[in-house]
Amino acid sequence: MIDDSLQALIEAVLLTARGPVTSDAISLATDREIGEGAIEEAISGLAASWEEAERGVRLERSAGGWRCVTPPQFDHYLRTFHGIASRQKLSQAALEVLAIVAHRQPVTLPEINFIRGTNSSAVARTLLDRRLIRLAGRKKVVGKPFLYRTTKEFLLHFGLERAEDLPDPEDLVEPEVAADA
């Protein structure tokens, strides 16, 4: 397969895929005819050329793969076109619970409550419904509380490859600590 065709094939795969796509999966689809390296190279080329020209899609790496998304500046028009009034912003409480789950996963609700100093069950519920967190078993302690983890949806929503890619808040408050001391 020549280069142009490969890029076109990759484009077709990425545009029809429902989630993030790994170069491994594309290589498999060609029966390993094309190696992962060549595919990764072609994807990068594609990403760069889309970035250059004014285009309606961009390629981004998140949740361990590549996917096609629209640039943010078209949101208003797309919402009008798709008839979606506005998306719900995450509340501060929800963001705090997400932050705790992202950093300490797997983590239980009592642990989250302790860190926030307040009951978070309603918030956790909302995040479960929005599929930003998921139940991941039960902790082997008295009462067997459920463990929570972030989902792939969480990674996609925040454009992360892994949950660990979130900045460490410890580093963020460091300067203030020094100032305080």
Place this chain on the structure above:
Amino acid sequence: MIDDSLQALIEAVLLTARGPVTSDAISLATDREIGEGAIEEAISGLAASWEEAERGVRLERSAGGWRCVTPPQFDHYLRTFHGIASRQKLSQAALEVLAIVAHRQPVTLPEINFIRGTNSSAVARTLLDRRLIRLAGRKKVVGKPFLYRTTKEFLLHFGLERAEDLPDPEDLVEPEVAADA
């Protein structure tokens, strides 16, 4: 809006739409800021440029609108890719059978069929192959149907030690709030 942006916007709309898109609908999305004529022209331009270069999608006129389609020469690869991708997926039917086995185990196929109101043997077969359910003896009734139970792998996926640790579905859907309060 300048021309390049308009084409990019149209591209974003076409790539996120699920069916044929009319120029009227796009014009509406711009609050009639852009007339249908200009949009039709931009779409034709887009269609021509996609046709020219080797691309993973093409634009075709259908049912009074435009839609994005993949070129036929990629069908084989796309089929393979989507087949591979679906290996990590579970159909709604499979999820239903799994949910029934999980919450009512041990349970027979006739019982599952009765609850779902449809034959589930192919789905049960898939779940057996994926080692999410297993055969666990026969029920001592006429016909001695096989009994199904969930597997260790199933428990591992959900982070449970024993099948008895599966929470009562009512409790989960009615949030943990109640248990907390």
Place this chain on the structure above:
Amino acid sequence: MPRDRSVTGPVILPGVEVNPDLVELVPLGPSVELPFFRGPLDLLLHLIRKNEVSIYDIPILSICDQYHEHIRAMQDLDLEVAGEFLWMAAWLLQLKSKMLLPRSETEEGDPREELVERLLAYRRVRELASILHDKDLVRQCIWPAGVIADFGGEEIDLDWEEVDLQILAETYLQVMQRFAAAHPPPIEVLPLRYNVQDKMREIYQRIAEDDILPLTRHLNRRPDPEEVVVLIVAALELVRLGAARAEQSVPFSEIYLRRGNRQLEEGSLDRAEREGADD
């Protein structure tokens, strides 16, 4: 999103700088707007910042007093003060009393240590939440492309990796609901609570004593439809046997039952019943 029950608490006096994105303002009136505090730690961090003191050296005495003032203000405003706010108030009082004792008499270490740790941990969470907040704003504007592959229908399958206990439970309940809808519970036929013979006897006796019975009025006094039905059957049966006569002067007016020309003897009711059944 429904308001978190635990999110209570107002507090700030005007003139305090708050990041508007991170605080939900509660309009209480034309002039006062009080932000919600999302718990006692949130309120404490606010007080620490407002007083421009170090988190590592919290002046417990004054912070404790200010905290209690806020709690009182919340109560004055009739806002429900959640238990965790009160619990923290008690903890602060305890710390205050420890701080008042000469250091040598207290147990080893700074009594504020645990509080500082919790505040630091919570502050980290807030920092990260604020990063997520900014990301959320931008990322909300992004749409995934979704061209439908030309060769076949699109199936909405779930990512097995993402299937958790909740999805499993939801699916199960959906299936069971669908099953219940397709199999409505059978209509239960309860044994009759009223007996036609008894009612025949009852009516027959009434007619024998009073010579007349206004049937419609009699029926209207019975709240139980099942009894009404049995009474009507009994009345018709008595008329059929000639033991009663039914009279109505104009359509829809009262139906009067009077003595018929046939006498019923004890035992003949059972026979009547049997005859009726043979018909």
